[in-house]
Amino acid sequence: MRLLIAALTLIVGTMPAGAQWLDRPTPGIPRTADGKPNLTAPAPRGPDGTPDLTGVWNGPTPEPRLDPANEKPWVNDLVRQRQQDYHKTRPSYQCRPSGPEADRFAGWKRILQTSTAIAILNDDLTYRVIFMDGRELEANPAPSWMGYSVGHWDGDTLIVDSVGFNDKTWLSRYGQAHTEALRVTERYRRPDVGHLQVEVTFTDPAAFMKPWSFRADMALAADTNMLESICERSSDHWTGTLSEAASRAVTVAPEVLARYVGVYSGFYLGRPRTVEVTLSGGQLIARVTGAAGVDGGEIRPLVPQSETVFEGAGLGYQFIVDDTGAATDLVQINITGPYRFPRQR
Amino acid sequence: MRLFLAALVLMVGTIPAGAQWLDRKTPGIPRTPDGKPNLTAPAPRGPDGKPDLAGVWNAPAVVARPDPANLQPWVLDLARQHQQEYYKARPYYQCRPSGPEAERFGGWKRILQTPAAIAILNDDLTYRVIHTDGRELEANPAPSWTGYSVGRWDGDTLVVSSTGFNDKTWVSRYGVSHTGALRITERYRRTDLGHLHVEVAFTDPGASAKPWGFTVDMRLAADTEMLEAVCEKSSEQWAGSLSDAASVAVSVPPDVLARYVGVYSGIYGGNKRTYDVTLSGGQLIATIVGEAVEGGLGAAGLDEGAPRPLVPLSQTVFEGLGLGYQFMVDDKGVATNLVVIHISGPYNYSRQR
Numbered sequence: 001m002r003l004l005i006a007a008l009t010l011i012v013g014t015m016p017a018g019a020q021w022l023d024r025p026t027p028g029i030p031r032t033a034d035g036k037p038n039l040t041a042p043a044p045r046g047p048d049g050t051p052d053l054t055g056v057w058n059g060p061t062p063e064p065r066l067d068p069a070n071e072k073p074w075v076n077d078l079v080r081q082r083q084q085d086y087h088k089t090r091p092s093y094q095c096r097p098s099g100p101e102a103d104r105f106a107g108w109k110r111i112l113q114t115s116t117a118i119a120i121l122n123d124d125l126t127y128r129v130i131f132m133d134g135r136e137l138e139a140n141p142a143p144s145w146m147g148y149s150v151g152h153w154d155g156d157t158l159i160v161d162s163v164g165f166n167d168k169t170w171l172s173r174y175g176q177a178h179t180e181a182l183r184v185t186e187r188y189r190r191p192d193v194g195h196l197q198v199e200v201t202f203t204d205p206a207a208f209m210k211p212w213s214f215r216a217d218m219a220l221a222a223d224t225n226m227l228e229s230i231c232e233r234s235s236d237h238w239t240g241t242l243s244e245a246a247s248r249a250v251t252v253a254p255e256v257l258a259r260y261v262g263v264y265s266g267f268y269l270g271r272p273r274t275v276e277v278t279l280s281g282g283q284l285i286a287r288v289t290g291a292a293g294v295d296g297g298e299i300r301p302l303v304p305q306s307e308t309v310f311e312g313a314g315l316g317y318q319f320i321v322d323d324t325g326a327a328t329d330l331v332q333i334n335i336t337g338p339y340r341f342p343r344q345r
Numbered sequence: 346m347r348l349f350l351a352a353l354v355l356m357v358g359t360i361p362a363g364a365q366w367l368d369r370k371t372p373g374i375p376r377t378p379d380g381k382p383n384l385t386a387p388a389p390r391g392p393d394g395k396p397d398l399a400g401v402w403n404a405p406a407v408v409a410r411p412d413p414a415n416l417q418p419w420v421l422d423l424a425r426q427h428q429q430e431y432y433k434a435r436p437y438y439q440c441r442p443s444g445p446e447a448e449r450f451g452g453w454k455r456i457l458q459t460p461a462a463i464a465i466l467n468d469d470l471t472y473r474v475i476h477t478d479g480r481e482l483e484a485n486p487a488p489s490w491t492g493y494s495v496g497r498w499d500g501d502t503l504v505v506s507s508t509g510f511n512d513k514t515w516v517s518r519y520g521v522s523h524t525g526a527l528r529i530t531e532r533y534r535r536t537d538l539g540h541l542h543v544e545v546a547f548t549d550p551g552a553s554a555k556p557w558g559f560t561v562d563m564r565l566a567a568d569t570e571m572l573e574a575v576c577e578k579s580s581e582q583w584a585g586s587l588s589d590a591a592s593v594a595v596s597v598p599p600d601v602l603a604r605y606v607g608v609y610s611g612i613y614g615g616n617k618r619t620y621d622v623t624l625s626g627g628q629l630i631a632t633i634v635g636e637a638v639e640g641g642l643g644a645a646g647l648d649e650g651a652p653r654p655l656v657p658l659s660q661t662v663f664e665g666l667g668l669g670y671q672f673m674v675d676d677k678g679v680a681t682n683l684v685v686i687h688i689s690g691p692y693n694y695s696r697q698r
Contacts, residue, residue, distance in 0.1 A: 021483040021485060021486050024480070027478050027479070027480070028478070054461075095579070097470055112457050112462060112464050114399065114457055114459060116373065116399075117399075119464050119472075125470075125471045126470045127464075127466055127471075129455065129457075133372050133373065134372070144572070145470065145573055145575055227487060227489070228490055230442060236579075236581065
C-alpha cells in the first residue's frame with residue numbers, strides 16, 4: 001500500500017473542536033428573541049440601498065454536472081490523463097491558487113463590501129477583488145490566477161463578469177482545463193441574512209462546446225470565525241498512477257467479490273460519508289457520497305491488490321470480513337489515517 | 346556553477362512594460378488642474394469621520410535587520426544556519442505565507458476598509474483582516490499564519506494589535522525566527538491622500554530580549570493597478586550551501602585576483618547598481634555601493650556590514666552568497682566587465698575604474 005498512501009491528499013481542513021474563541025457572537029446581526037441569529041431576517045443593505053454581502057460564509061462543495069460530450073477532445077484527454085495521475089497537478093494540491101475552479105466557489109469565505117470594491121477572502125488565504133466603481137471589463141488585462149472582475153447591480157442581484165485568467169488553473173477538481181479566453185459570469189443573490197446563492201457560468205469556446213453552469217449555496221457562518229486552511233506541502237512528491245496500480249492487480253474470485261457488495265456508512269473528517277459497493281462486469285465499484293465533496297471523484301473502480309485490499313483512485317479500501325468471508329466493515333485508508341465504515345446492508 | 350544556479354531566487358516580479366490597461370485613471374481621487382493625482386490633498390475620510398485607508402499602495406522593500414545582540418542565542422543560531430542554506434527555508438521561497446515577516450509590510454498592497462473590518466490584500470495573493478468592530482484581542486486564538494488582529498482609532502491613527510501567530514514564519518528575511526507568543530503593534534497614519542506611514546513593533550521575549558521595530562512609508566499607487574506576484578515553485582529543489590561552495594574552491598594567484606579589483610556599474614531590476622570589488626587578506630570582496638540592498642541571495646545576512654566574500658571556482662568565476670560572479674578579461678587578463686549570474690539571467694556591469 002506504500003505507493004497508494006504516498007499519493008493521498010495532504011490538505012485537510014482542521015477545526016479544533018470546541019475552541020472558545022470560535023464561539024463569539026457575531027456583532028451587528030439581527031437575532032431572535034432567544035438570542036440566536038435570525039437567519040431569515042431581511043438581508044442588510046448598504047448606504048446606497050443595494051444588498052450588502054458582507055459576512056463570513058460557508059457552503060458545501062458544488063457538484064457541477066460535467067458533460068464529457070461538451071468538452072473539446074483536448075480537454076477530454078487532459079481529464080483522463082489527470083485522473084491517471086491521481087489529480088496530482090491540481091493547483092490546490094501544488095500549493096498554487098485555485099483561481100476559478102468550481103470548488104473554490106464553496107467552502108469558507110469572508111466577503112467585505114465597499115461602494116467601490118468587493119473582496120472575497122478564501123480560507124486558503126487567497127482572495128479576489130470585484131471592482132464596483134463602474135469601470136468596464138478590460139479588453140486585454142495581464143493573465144492572472146484570479147482574473148479581472150467587474151460587478152454591477154441588476155435590482156438585488158449582483159452580476160459579476162470576469163476575464164483575464166491565466167490557463168494554469170482547472171475548472172473542476174476532475175481536471176477540466178480552460179484557456180485564457182475563459183469568461184466567468186456570476187449572479188449573487190442574498191435573499192435574507194442567512195443565505196447567499198451564486199450561479200456561475202463558464203464560457204470558453206476553445207475548451208467547451210457550450211457554456212456550462214453550476215450553483216453554489218452558502219450559509220452565513222454566524223457566531224463563529226473563519227480558520228485558515230493553508231497548503232504547506234505540494235504534491236510534487238506524489239508517486240504512482242492508476243495504471244501502475246492496475247499492473248499489480250491480483251485476481252480475486254467473483255464469489256469473494258460478491259461478498260463485499262453492500263452499503264457502508266461512517267464519518268470522514270467529522271462528516272457523514274457513505275460508500276456503496278457494487279459489482280459490475282466482474283469489477284467492484286465504490287460510489288462515495290457524503291456531506292463534503294469527494295476528492296478524486298465519486299465513482300471509484302476498486303483494483304484488487306489482495307483478497308481484501310483494493311486500490312480506489314488514490315485511496316486504499318480494505319474489507320473486514322467475518323469467519324464466513326462476508327464483509328462487516330469497509331476501512332478507507334487515507335494519509336490522515338484509516339476510517340472505518342460499518343456495513344449497513 | 347550548476348550547484349549555485351540551482352540555488353538562485355526564483356521569484357522575479359515582472360511588470361509588462363507599457364500595458365495600456367495598467368494606465369487607467371483611478372476614479373474618485375482629487376487631481377491637480379493638469380489632471381495628475383493630487384497626492385498632498387487631505388486624506389479621505391469615511392462616513393464615521395475616520396481616515397479611510399482604502400487604496401492601492403506600494404512601498405520600497407523593508408530592510409529589517411534586528412540587532413543580533415538583542416536576539417536570543419537560539420534565534421541567532423537558526424539565522425546563521427538559514428544563511429548557510431541560502432535562506433532556502435524562507436516561507437516565501439517555499440510558496441507559504443510570509444505572515445508577519447517584516448518584508449511583507451512593504452511592496453504592493455490593496456487596502457479595503459469598512460467600519461467593522463479592514464482587509465490588507467498583498468500582491469502574492471495572501472491577505473489579512475483587522476477587526477475594527479470593537480472586539481478585544483482573543484486570549485487564546487488558534488495559531489495561524491497571519492495572526493488575529495484588532496484595530497482601534499487613536500485620533501487619526503489606526504492602532505492595530507495582533508497575536509495568535511504560528512511559529513512557522515520569520516520576522517525578517519535574514520532567517521530570524523519568532524515564537525507563538527509574538528505580539529505585533531502597528532500604527533497607521535494616512536498623512537495625506539498619497540502617503541501612509543506605518544510603525545511596526547515586534548514584542549517576543551522568547552526570541553528577542555527587547556521589542557524591536559521598523560517603519561514603512563507607503564505611497565498611493567494612483568492611476569495603475571496591482572499585479573499578482575504568485576510563488577509557483579517552491580525552493581525545495583534548491584541545492585547547495587555556503588560551505589559546499591567553500592569546499593569546491595580553487596586557488597587563484599593573488600596577482601590574478603588583483604586584476605579584478607575595481608568598480609563595476611550596470612542596471613539591475615531597472616535601477617543602476619554599482620559593485621565595488623576589493624582585495625582583503627588574499628580574498629576578493631564584493632560590496633554593493635550606494636543602495637540599501639533588501640537582502641536575500643547575494644546579500645549579506647543579519648550583519649549588514651559583513652563582507653560578501655567571493656569564493657573562486659575557477660580563474661574567473663566566483664561564488665558570492667548564492668550568486669555567480671564572472672569576470673570578463675582582456676588579453677592581458679585585466680577585467681573589463683563583471684557578470685553577475687542570477688536565475689533571471691546574467692547581468693553585465695561595465696568596469697568604471
